Amino acid sequence: MAKSYPMRSTESPQVTNEPSESQRAIQAQCIEIFVSAAAVLGVPRSIGEIYGVIFAAPRPLTFQEIVERLNLSKGSVSQGLRALRSLGAVRTAYVPGDRRDYFEPETELRNLVAGLLRDRINPHLEQAKDRLTRVQQQVTDGGGLNADEAVVLRARLAKLESWRKKSALFLPLITKVLG
Amino acid sequence: MAKSYPMRSTESPQVTNEPSESQRAIQAQCIEIFVSAAAVLGVPRSIGEIYGVIFAAPRPLTFQEIVERLNLSKGSVSQGLRALRSLGAVRTAYVPGDRRDYFEPETELRNLVAGLLRDRINPHLEQAKDRLTRVQQQVTDGGGLNADEAVVLRARLAKLESWRKKSALFLPLITKVLG
DNA sequence: AAGCTTGTTCATTTTTTTCTAAACAAGCTA
DNA sequence: TAGCTTGTTTAGAAAAAAATGAACAAGCTT
Known part of the structure; x- marks a missing residue:
């Protein structure tokens, strides 16, 4: 299966030996x-x-x-x-x-984790921040929202906001701790 | 699109109103x-x-x-x-x-995170622990391993072990902090 | 028991993701 | 420049994941 492969030149001999x-x-x-x-x-x-x-x-x-x-x-x-x-x-x-x-x-674990945060998590958190702001607007404007329901919804969105804040606070901290 | 749906009985009236x-x-x-x-x-x-x-x-x-x-x-x-x-x-x-x-x-964020850790992360960490132990054995036994290579490999596995330990240590801690 | 309502299971279909292979680009070397 | 080697791009194939829908179970009610 493993094809033998040609050397490119005599002055740079192929040390690419097969693993034991x-x-x-x-x-x-x-x-x-x-x-x-x-x-x-x-x-x-x-x-x-x-x-x-x-x-x-x-x-x-x-x-x-x-x-x-x-x-x-x-x-x-x-x-x-x-x-x-x-x-x-x-x-x-x-x-x-x-x-x-x-x-x-x-x-280095911290570098790997930092990469994941940068490439996968942070973009999502950014986007979520924008979206959340927009929904909070809508609930505050609240046309046609039953009062009781509005209270519950506001509480839910507050929760969501608190999740976002905690994430934005702790995630970067993790990479520090992993030093 | 939204189908109207029948009540089941008169004594338990359907409060399932459509959302505004x-x-x-x-x-x-x-x-x-x-x-x-x-x-x-x-x-x-x-x-x-x-x-x-x-x-x-x-x-x-x-x-x-x-x-x-x-x-x-x-x-x-x-x-x-x-x-x-x-x-x-x-x-x-x-x-x-x-x-x-x-x-x-x-x-509660901490409960959600705890659930993810329990169902998704921990099982992987457990499995990785076993596998790692087994590979470390192999490297130690090290039949036919070039000495230089063995040194590098041992270092790599030590890294892997340290990742595992850090993860096992910090991940549960996160849920505490999120209280 | 017959006939509801509510929800689960699972074989099949649909959709999405991942992989491949062939064409291509870029840079050597002769 | 022709002919290598090395790696990228991408259309389409293959594989994997997810969603569907129909059959089924379990528990009411009458």
């Missing part, structure tokens, strides 16, 4: 863990696999190696890596004299 | 917010809609009302309500002399 059997086994287990984490986070399975294989590799991997070890298409890997880079979960490592990209994992 | 126009508008906005939250949390859209319509209603709603206001099938509503009850996000309210279930929202 036990390394492969360890890799597989790590991948399982991250695939399951991906499910919890609601991201595609392939993204978990890609992060997993990079995390479990003792040296940075090339694009091609990721494709081969995971049996994924180039397309999936390209997209997955883009997402992971945008989250700050993988970085490219420079290797002198090699045109290819090498990928290594971000291993 | 402004109430309907407010409801729609709330639903939008929760649908978007559902997307962030990676749960089905319909679950966001169902929680939204219950949250935005000034009184507990019946199963039938939820079906009608959202134009969802009974099947979807049944499944969605089951999930929401399991999370502790909606409760049934008892109404004397009425056989139907009435649903009202849990509005």
Whole structure:
């Protein structure tokens, strides 16, 4: 299955050796863990696999190696890596004299969490803030709202506002604590 | 669109009045917010809609009302309500002399978060713990592992272990703080 | 028991998401 | 410039998730 692949030049010999059997086994287990984490986070399975294989590799991997070890298409890997880079979960490592990209994992939890907050949570909180303001307007104007009902609705929206505030306050704090 | 629906008896008159126009508008906005939250949390859209319509209603709603206001099938509503009850996000309210279930929202953030932790996060953390232990074994046994590589791998697994510990420590703490 | 109402289950359909593969771009090297 | 290698883009296929609707259960009421 694993295709042998050609060297590009004699002065930059290909150190891309195959992983040992036990390394492969360890890799597989790590991948399982991250695939399951991906499910919890609601991201595609392939993204978990890609992060997993990079995390479990003792040296940075090339694009091609990721494709081969995971049996994924180039397309999936390209997209997955883009997402992971945008989250700050993988970085490219420079290797002198090699045109290819090498990928290594971000291993600081706080940075990973910060990326998730930035890319997934905060945009939602922003949007929710706007929407909430607009609904609160409507309830205050309250044409045709029964008085009792208006009281309950106002209370509900106050709750929602308090959720939003607490989230905006505590979420960024988490990344601090994880230092 | 809204079907009129029959009373069941004269002694338990149907107070199930239609929501006013402004109430309907407010409801729609709330639903939008929760649908978007559902997307962030990676749960089905319909679950966001169902929680939204219950949250935005000034009184507990019946199963039938939820079906009608959202134009969802009974099947979807049944499944969605089951999930929401399991999370502790909606409760049934008892109404004397009425056989139907009435649903009202849990509005305490800490309880909602606690439900998510219990149902979604903790099971993953448990599983990860077992898996991690097993991989650590493998690396320690380390047949056929290059020494340099073994060092890096051990460090990686140590990181993973530290993530797990931090998560297990801080996540439950969050629900405390949200009091 | 027959006939309601209320809600659940589950096989099927629909919709959405994810993956693939082929075409393409960009940058080397010869 | 022709011919590599490396990686991206995207239309369409494949797979997975979600919604539907019809059959079913359970419990009233008469």
